[in-house]
Amino acid sequence: MLDADARILILDDDADVAYAARMLLRRRYAAVDMLHDPARLHSVLARGVPDVVLLDFNFTPGRTDGAEGLAALDVLRRQPRPPAVIALTAYADVPLAVEALKRGAADFITKPWDNARLVAAVDAALAGRRPAAVGAPCALMGESQPMRAVRAMIAGVAPPEANVMVLGENGVGKELVAQAIHAQSRRAQATFLAVDMGALPESTFESELFGHRKGAFTDAKADRPGRFQAARGGTLFLDEIGNMPLPAQAKLLTALERREVTPIGADRPESVDVRIVSATNLDEARLFDPAVFRADLLFRLNTIVLRVPPLRERRDDVPLLLRHYLALYERQYGRPARTIAPAALDALCTHPWPGNVRALRHACERAVILGAQADYRIDDFGLAPGAPAAPVTVALREDATLSALERDAIAAALAQAQGNISHAARMLGVSRAALYRKLDKHGI
Ligand SMILES: Nc1ncnc2c1ncn2[C@@H]1O[C@H](COP(=O)(O)OP(=O)(O)OP(=O)(O)O)[C@@H](O)[C@H]1O
Numbered sequence: 001m002l003d004a005d006a007r008i009l010i011l012d013d014d015a016d017v018a019y020a021a022r023m024l025l026r027r028r029y030a031a032v033d034m035l036h037d038p039a040r041l042h043s044v045l046a047r048g049v050p051d052v053v054l055l056d057f058n059f060t061p062g063r064t065d066g067a068e069g070l071a072a073l074d075v076l077r078r079q080p081r082p083p084a085v086i087a088l089t090a091y092a093d094v095p096l097a098v099e100a101l102k103r104g105a106a107d108f109i110t111k112p113w114d115n116a117r118l119v120a121a122v123d124a125a126l127a128g129r130r131p132a133a134v135g136a137p138c139a140l141m142g143e144s145q146p147m148r149a150v151r152a153m154i155a156g157v158a159p160p161e162a163n164v165m166v167l168g169e170n171g172v173g174k175e176l177v178a179q180a181i182h183a184q185s186r187r188a189q190a191t192f193l194a195v196d197m198g199a200l201p202e203s204t205f206e207s208e209l210f211g212h213r214k215g216a217f218t219d220a221k222a223d224r225p226g227r228f229q230a231a232r233g234g235t236l237f238l239d240e241i242g243n244m245p246l247p248a249q250a251k252l253l254t255a256l257e258r259r260e261v262t263p264i265g266a267d268r269p270e271s272v273d274v275r276i277v278s279a280t281n282l283d284e285a286r287l288f289d290p291a292v293f294r295a296d297l298l299f300r301l302n303t304i305v306l307r308v309p310p311l312r313e314r315r316d317d318v319p320l321l322l323r324h325y326l327a328l329y330e331r332q333y334g335r336p337a338r339t340i341a342p343a344a345l346d347a348l349c350t351h352p353w354p355g356n357v358r359a360l361r362h363a364c365e366r367a368v369i370l371g372a373q374a375d376y377r378i379d380d381f382g383l384a385p386g387a388p389a390a391p392v393t394v395a396l397r398e399d400a401t402l403s404a405l406e407r408d409a410i411a412a413a414l415a416q417a418q419g420n421i422s423h424a425a426r427m428l429g430v431s432r433a434a435l436y437r438k439l440d441k442h443g444i
Contacts, residue, residue: 012056066096077104084125116201127433144314158184166279168308171358174279182235190234198243216265242282253297311353325364344378407442
């Protein structure tokens, strides 16, 4: 299942390393380019900015200070539509990794990498970037009564240091809510670090979150900080928390209870001062099922619960969001400003939006690119006018496990969507990247 849309650039002076990464990523992404010399970055960017850049930090032989990589990172971050940058370094020193994150890198990986971890990082970077790619982080918009209530709640919960759990369907804006909580807290000047807990491979979960010491295992060539250390003093956003396997939940619980983490191979724990905001799209019945989520971890995380309502329950926000995102993409693609034909606006306001604001945003981008009339028509948005996406129905079998039901639901959605990943993802209310991960997981 090759992703034909994503463009990935590997910027590394070591040709062997770049080829190895390219070979791995080409199994999944059609467009993977390499560049060995950062001096040529400007000319490459002039031909088009990639979606994800894997960026080495030292190019000149003998240099280990990472300054060349940081300079390239600044160039990339200054692009009008900056790519997600994954820092790659053979010298896993803590200050450089943290500096890269502070300057806007989405993630960091140490060489030699774990293949599953690298692919998961690229997936997560793509999932995070595609919807939120333009300019500064987007404000949480909406003037409906439910959105005003969400904003009032954010203002109330941001200053105290309590852990907040954000609940809501895919694409409702949970991450934006978490960013707003961080921005209104005393930690606003420190790091906000988002981790997709569902995408962390179980085998490297501990090392990713808590770090490891040089020599702790075969590939541990140097000390490496975990996400907890990288977010020190700031906010750690644990996204897709409902997708964590139970053993990983136990490890996370210990860290939260003790407010300290032990890097793999270290002989003593390190205390970490981070505020935890978590999010899940699981409904509360599932979340309270001990077979899915540990009750003790839940009570650590959900001191305050903030529910973000789905877009269909705040339809008053639809016109505002449409205007905002159409204008945004008109500017981005250099297209003239257009209005929405009245019939199209009616249909868009009554559409159930199973993929919520993310789907609306994608629909606006599509309309700006494909719309060929003087005003926007419903067909431009790629939705069947007024018709809700057909529900995916799965027969309950007596022996059905949650995982088997998920597999059946995905298979049913794919069949209904005739293999179209975007349609299937919309029906299931997940992002394309999340669906790809699940296809992998179930071997579909
Ligand atoms: N209230 C809003 N105003 C403007 N944009 C929004 C709003 N809510 C969501 N968006 C946009 O929709 C997209 C999805 O938002 P976000 O990633 O915060 O959702 P999410 O609930 O965390 O999704 P997921 O559960 O899939 O991780 C982003 O591009 C975001 O900018």
